[in-house]
Amino acid sequence: MPLSYDTSSAAALPAATSALRSGLPRSRIFISNEFGLILLIVIFALVFGTMTHGFTSHFNLFTLGRNTAVNIMIGLSMMTVIVTGGLNLAVGAIGVCAAMLCGYALQVLHLPWPIALLLALALGAALGAVNGFAVVRTGLHSFIITLATMSIFYGVMIFLTRAEAYRNIPFGFVHFGSMKVLGDVSPLLLLALAVALALAALYRGSVLGREMLATGARREAAELSGIRTGRIITLCHMLSGALATVAALMLVARNGAAIPSMAGQLGQDWLLPAFLAPVLGGAVLNGGKAPVFGTCLGAALVSMLTSGLLLMQLGAFWVQTFLGLLLLLAMFLDKARRSYLAYRNLA
Amino acid sequence: MSKQSLLRLAQADWFGPLVVTLAAIAIIRGFSPDFLSPYNIQTLLIALAINALIAFSQMIIIAIGQMNLSVGAIGGLAAIAFAGMMQVWHLPVALAAILSLLIGIFCGALNGALISATGISAFVITLATLAIYKGINLGITQAQPFYGIAASVKHFGNAALFGLIPMLAVPTAIIAVALWFLLTRLPIGRFILAVGGNEHAASLSGISVRSVVILAHAISGFLAACAGMLLVARLQLGQPSIGDDWLILSFAAPVIGGAVLSGGHVSVVTTLLGVAMVALITQALVVFSIDPFLVQVVLGLLILAAVGINRLRETHLIARRA
Numbered sequence: 001m002p003l004s005y006d007t008s009s010a011a012a013l014p015a016a017t018s019a020l021r022s023g024l025p026r027s028r029i030f031i032s033n034e035f036g037l038i039l040l041i042v043i044f045a046l047v048f049g050t051m052t053h054g055f056t057s058h059f060n061l062f063t064l065g066r067n068t069a070v071n072i073m074i075g076l077s078m079m080t081v082i083v084t085g086g087l088n089l090a091v092g093a094i095g096v097c098a099a100m101l102c103g104y105a106l107q108v109l110h111l112p113w114p115i116a117l118l119l120a121l122a123l124g125a126a127l128g129a130v131n132g133f134a135v136v137r138t139g140l141h142s143f144i145i146t147l148a149t150m151s152i153f154y155g156v157m158i159f160l161t162r163a164e165a166y167r168n169i170p171f172g173f174v175h176f177g178s179m180k181v182l183g184d185v186s187p188l189l190l191l192a193l194a195v196a197l198a199l200a201a202l203y204r205g206s207v208l209g210r211e212m213l214a215t216g217a218r219r220e221a222a223e224l225s226g227i228r229t230g231r232i233i234t235l236c237h238m239l240s241g242a243l244a245t246v247a248a249l250m251l252v253a254r255n256g257a258a259i260p261s262m263a264g265q266l267g268q269d270w271l272l273p274a275f276l277a278p279v280l281g282g283a284v285l286n287g288g289k290a291p292v293f294g295t296c297l298g299a300a301l302v303s304m305l306t307s308g309l310l311l312m313q314l315g316a317f318w319v320q321t322f323l324g325l326l327l328l329l330a331m332f333l334d335k336a337r338r339s340y341l342a343y344r345n346l347a
Numbered sequence: 348m349s350k351q352s353l354l355r356l357a358q359a360d361w362f363g364p365l366v367v368t369l370a371a372i373a374i375i376r377g378f379s380p381d382f383l384s385p386y387n388i389q390t391l392l393i394a395l396a397i398n399a400l401i402a403f404s405q406m407i408i409i410a411i412g413q414m415n416l417s418v419g420a421i422g423g424l425a426a427i428a429f430a431g432m433m434q435v436w437h438l439p440v441a442l443a444a445i446l447s448l449l450i451g452i453f454c455g456a457l458n459g460a461l462i463s464a465t466g467i468s469a470f471v472i473t474l475a476t477l478a479i480y481k482g483i484n485l486g487i488t489q490a491q492p493f494y495g496i497a498a499s500v501k502h503f504g505n506a507a508l509f510g511l512i513p514m515l516a517v518p519t520a521i522i523a524v525a526l527w528f529l530l531t532r533l534p535i536g537r538f539i540l541a542v543g544g545n546e547h548a549a550s551l552s553g554i555s556v557r558s559v560v561i562l563a564h565a566i567s568g569f570l571a572a573c574a575g576m577l578l579v580a581r582l583q584l585g586q587p588s589i590g591d592d593w594l595i596l597s598f599a600a601p602v603i604g605g606a607v608l609s610g611g612h613v614s615v616v617t618t619l620l621g622v623a624m625v626a627l628i629t630q631a632l633v634v635f636s637i638d639p640f641l642v643q644v645v646l647g648l649l650i651l652a653a654v655g656i657n658r659l660r661e662t663h664l665i666a667r668r669a
């Protein structure tokens with residue numbers, strides 16, 4: 001590369017890249033994650049639709065949409081941190097903590113439900129900020145920090161609530177969980193899609209979103225180009241906490257109660273869906289990529305597989321094994337796709 | 348001269364944890380005279396015996412600079428396999444034990460093989476195998492415990508040497524010594540630490556990184572299976588939920604003992620002291636009648652404090668060397 005180049009070669013460069021782009025789209029669509037996921041969703045929908053009774057029933061489609069909404073929020077919650085190259089083991093713990101605060105505000109303090117929701121969101125974001133602050137300040141990997149805070153958050157929550165559920169949730173709030181709009185669609189699913197659109201706009205269109213992606217792709221470079229990476233990472237963790245809270249509040253609306261065990265011991269039950277959706281959607285664990293659309297499709301595939309496997313009566317206990325195998329398979333395929341792209345010099 | 352040797356003693360990595368452990372024992376003993384009663388010592392040793400194996404299982408993976416989320420799932424699978432083979436197939440205890448250990452070793456080696464063959468991060472691979480192993484466990488047991496434990500296993504879980512040392516502590520003691528010998532005296536132990544310290548350098552100096560990673564994971568699976576089987580002897584039943592709460596515990600003890608998470612620096616002795624500290628603090632909460640729910644909080648805070656202190660020590664060491 002010569003140090004100085006004339007205008008003709010500078011003009012040739014964009015032309016070359018546009019030629020490269022126009023030549024590629026067809027092959028690129030077929031090897032993209034999103035295309036693969038849509039294909040899988042269609043195939044499994046056909047398989048489950050023909051092989052099981054009731055997969056396409058109104059009731060099943062409605063619950064499927066509702067579960068998809070929760071899984072989308074859990075997946076996006078993890079994705080916002082994966083973007084920075086970190087991870088957040090405390091998504092479940094944060095979600096449950098915030099949901100329990102919401103239950104407390106509704107049942108004990110008798111606050112109107114919109115205020116209770118805001119309180120819960122604020123707590124979720126605050127707990128996320130604690131994670132982010134600890135990660136940035138200590139310079140340690142977010143794995144060990146969020147492993148510790150997951151234990152702390154969950155322990156404090158169990159200590160304060162005495163492991164008891166809040167069941168006195170006003171109808172106005174619970175109604176969201178059972179309502180149907182536009183036929184068989186749950187409003188929760190629409191909310192999840194709206195949040196996903198907002199996130200996509202954040203990463204595509206806003207300076208803040210670009211700064212998050214830059215920080216994740218190469219932190220030193222981002223720092224040198226004037227991005228305050230510490231603040232960005234803390235913000236990503238806050239976003240993750242808030243999204244985990246939305247997921248937990250959806251579960252509260254669905255169950256009609258805020259239950260301490262709704263994400264399992266220490267919130268561990270959320271970890272598998274939380275990683276499955278972004279990894280299926282094409283997130284890179286080293287950071288720098290935010291496949292919002294892919295994460296939604298991944299969450300939809302996970303929800304559909306769970307529902308279909310349960311309807312096929314293979315035994316509810318084996319579903320976890322299938323999801324684990326799916327995660328392995330997704331990673332192998334992604335690895336193979338990447339080597340193929342590298343081989344063809346496409347990426 | 349004696350001052351110098353004292354100084355060298357104070358610099359040893361096991362010195363700090365040992366002092367803290369002894370101080371904790373003295374403080375709790377001061378508040379509660381029953382603390383060092385034979386019965387209480389026995390309870391403490393049993394908790395120590397099982398938790399030490401869980402911690403070792405994670406420690407050996409931390410040594411190669413990775414992590415293993417499936418420690419609990421492997422332990423649980425081996426535990427229900429052990430109990431199930433005795434109840435359903437009526438296998439002799441020794442055969443059931445060997446087969447369960449082989450299951451543990453296989454599960455661990457599979458983790459290692461998947462990680463080294465694909466180059467995908469250990470975190471995601473072991474998260475996936477965690478779900479797979481746990482799902483197999485639940486699929487086999489249908490979430491119901493196996494009660495048909497052989498009488499000799501039940502006896503083993505209750506017996507004590509000289510009326511003080513529980514039999515359950517004997518396998519752990521043997522394993523701890525063997526592991527110490529492996530890590531400090533055998534070439535393979537040095538290979539494990541070398542891979543953790545700098546994988547590239549290790550590979551350039553002729554170590555087969557792939558086989559070391561698989562071996563470390565196989566050892567981890569073996570240790571998790573041992574812990575699961577001891578827990579079956581202790582609980583007198585094969586419960587499917589064995590291993591569900593091991594994750595935090597398995598990281599807490601090595602980290603409190605000063606293990607460096609990026610690999611290459613672990614110690615059997617300090618990990619044991621870390622396990623002892625966790626057991627003492629749990630006990631202290633009981634002695635001071637503090638809510639047992641807070642154990643989780645204390646464990647989390649301990650991990651944070653330990654990684655913070657390790658971090659400070661690291662930067663201090665680097666500053667001194669420079």
